[in-house]
Amino acid sequence: QVQLVESGGGLVQAGGSLRLSCAASGGTFSNYAMGWFRQAPGKEREFVATIIWSGGITYYADSVKGRFIIFRDNAKNTVYLQMNSLKPEDTAVYYCAARIVGVAVSTREYQYDYWGQGTQVAVSS
Numbered sequence: 001q002v003q004l005v006e007s008g009g010g011l012v013q014a015g016g017s018l019r020l021s022c023a024a025s026g027g028t029f030s031n032y033a034m035g036w037f038r039q040a041p042g043k044e045r046e047f048v049a050t051i052i053w054s055g056g057i058t059y060y061a062d063s064v065k066g067r068f069i070i071f072r073d074n075a076k077n078t079v080y081l082q083m084n085s086l087k088p089e090d091t092a093v094y095y096c097a098a099r100i101v102g103v104a105v106s107t108r109e110y111q112y113d114y115w116g117q118g119t120q121v122a123v124s125s
Contacts, residue, residue, distance in 0.1 A: 002027035002114040004096050009119030012086055016123075020081040022096030022116055030074040033099040035112055036081045038092035038121075045095070045109065049081060053102030061107075064090075086123045093118040 008020040022034070035050040049070040051058045058070050069082040079096060097112035106112070 002032075002098055004098060004114055004116035006094065006096050006116045006119040009094060009121045011122045011124065014086060014088055014123055014125050016086050017082070017084045018086065018121060020083065020094055020096075020119060020121070022079045022081075024077045024079075024098060027098070027114075029077040029098075031100070031102045033102045033105065034070075034072060034079040035097045035099065035106070036070060036079075036094060037097060037109065038090075038094045039118075040089075040092040043092075047107040047109075048094070050099075050105045050107065051079065052105060057105055059105040059107070083121070086121075088123045088125045091121060091123050093120050 003025050006022045033052045036048040037045050038048050039045040047061050049060045051070045055072050067085045072079040095118045096116045098114040099112045
């Protein structure tokens with residue numbers, strides 16, 4: 001069973017930066033595509049970013065493109081989300097997810113097999 005544990009959330013002022021981490025255990029991390037999703041209060045969970053097993057392909061939601069960067073370190077079984085130029089509308093619980101089909105990107109929640117518990121990000125104006 002794969003376990004995912006997110007960390008790095010917190011409170012930051014608008015324009016600031018945070019780096020989220022997601023550490024995986026119990027599976028073969030280097031085979032998985034990884035994704036970040038988020039859920040703001042009163043809203044449905046939405047796709048943020050994804051990266052294939054090798055790190056060679058990434059894909060972003062339009063709302064974060066140019067501000068967020070997803071990358072991974074397979075030696076450390078960890079995927080990261082570097083968030084720059086944060087806006088109040090980025091406030092949400094951020095979840096990482098693993099997809100066994102590691103060679104393709106996906107923005108769809110149902111195509112991910114394992115999920116973390118989430119980490120809170122709050123951006124003040």
